[in-house]
Every structure is written in structure tokens, then in C-alpha cells.
Amino acid sequence: MTVEALRQFRALVETGGFRSAAARVHRSQPAVSQQLKSLESELGHVLLDRKTCKPTPAGLRLYEHACRLLTDVESIRRELGEFDESRVRELRLGTSDTTALYVLPPVIRRFARAMPHTHVEIVNRSTSAIA
Amino acid sequence: MTVEALRQFRALVETGGFRSAAARVHRSQPAVSQQLKSLESELGHVLLDRKTCKPTPAGLRLYEHACRLLTDVESIRRELGEFDESRVRELRLGTSDTTALYVLPPVIRRFARAMPHTHVEIVNRSTSAIA
DNA sequence: TAAAAATACTCCATAGGTATTTTAT
């Protein structure tokens, strides 16, 4: 049972559909299907009625716990986030489309992992404008 | 931030050492080191003083949240577990040492994943005794 | 028949393990 699975489950219950839930949590629809499936097999219960996308009794119980738990996770993040001292919070970056498309993705991915607290903003303009 | 990382962090705080924490959560010592490291980089704080193995102020806050959250996870498991109806709960298995050593591990792994609620008990005896 | 969910498959990130080095007592 991962936090991520619970996030997705909450989205399922609250949006009432796999596609909508996927959109809410920024995942693909099959990813949400899979997480639900593994959650169900771990807990040993069907959690969601596939016709109506409404939680079963067991699912409803889980939903309530999940909300509490996720709220708690968010509050941890907020609380420790406020602790923050001197720290770069934002990086603005100007590039051409080509660079943005072919060069940046892996770079940004690594950067975001190394500096999860820095918000990255990318602006695409023509090469000359950027220069 | 995963539930597993929080479990390990709680063990670190409560046992006051990496080796002991690792033993408590059934992981290797480097695994615990790594999880702590990634937790710290995600939350942006040093959480544990490496000399004393005591939590920093931020770590202490996290510890309190972690306890609540983990208790919650356990209560979800317990609550939904009690829901259980007709279900095989135990599988007892007799084998030879050779089979147990060379054949069973991947089989048991798959089985345990597919049937997480069935407790597997393995008894090793000589082939003839098992027969 | 159209929309939604499930399945098949592929790939890659990451968690965990062992072996080893570094650090601290």
C-alpha cells in the first residue's frame, strides 16, 4: 500500500471514473487501473464497483482512511516545507523549441530530482529572441 | 515519501542506529541509509544526526507525523482484514531441502504476491519422510 | 457504435542486495 495508490484511489472515488481520476493525478488511465488492482489484491477486497465507479463497503472504509492519511502527508510536506531557509526556489530558463524538445527533458528530469524544491519555469522563443 | 521510508525512519529513531533499524524492518543497513537519504532530499532537511542517531528538530516533527500515519496504515490493514470471508488462510507444504532451496523460492514469491493473505508454512524433511 | 476500462507489452527508475570503503569511537 503506497501513498501514490491511495492518492489514485481517492481520485477514483471523487471523480467517479478512471479517465478523470487519471487526469486528476497526472497518470495514464491504465496506470490507475493497475494501482487499483494491486491495492485490491493486497487488501483482499474489491474496492470499487466497476459499473458505477462507486466504492464498495470496504472501499468506502478505505476511502475515509485514505483521506485522513493523505491529508497527513500533505501536512508533513507543508510543515517541513515552511522550515526552509536559504534555498533557491525558482529557476527561469529561456530556450529554443529544439533545445527544449531534444536536449532539456533528461536534464530537467535530473535537476528536478536533485532539487525538488526549485520550481523550474521554461520559456520558449526563437533562438535570436532568447539570445 | 513512501510508507516504507517512514517505517524505516521510525525504526531509526526508535532503535537509535542503522543496523538495529535495518534488523527491525527486515532490510539491509545500506537500504536504510538510502531511504533516509532520499527522504531527506525530498523534504529538504537533514532529519537525523549521524553521530548520535537522534532526530533533528525537523526529524522530530516528521517522526510524530510518521507515527500517526503508520498507525493509520496498520489500522486500515486491520480493519479491512477483519472484513475477510471465505478464504484459504494457510498452506502447509512439505519438501526436501533441495527442492526448498532450488525450486521453491521463485514459486513462493509469486504465490505470496498472488495470495497475500495465505500464510505459507514450509516443512523440510528427507525425501522419503516427505513422501 | 462510441466511450470507458482492462489487458498486453515494453521500458526504465528505483529499491534492495552484496561487497567495499570511509568514518568515528
Added chain:
DNA sequence: ATAAAATACCTATGGAGTATTTTTA
């Protein structure tokens, strides 16, 4: 000198994606 933690490296698992099939309204 010894014990503990960090680092290096490797492997395997599983989570997520795309493409596709199946299901249902």
C-alpha cells in the same frame, strides 16, 4: 582496532507509458 555508516555497483521488480482489445452504456 573495531564497529557502524556511507558508497559503489548490480540486479530485479514494479510502476508507468503506448497500443490494443474487451466491455458497457
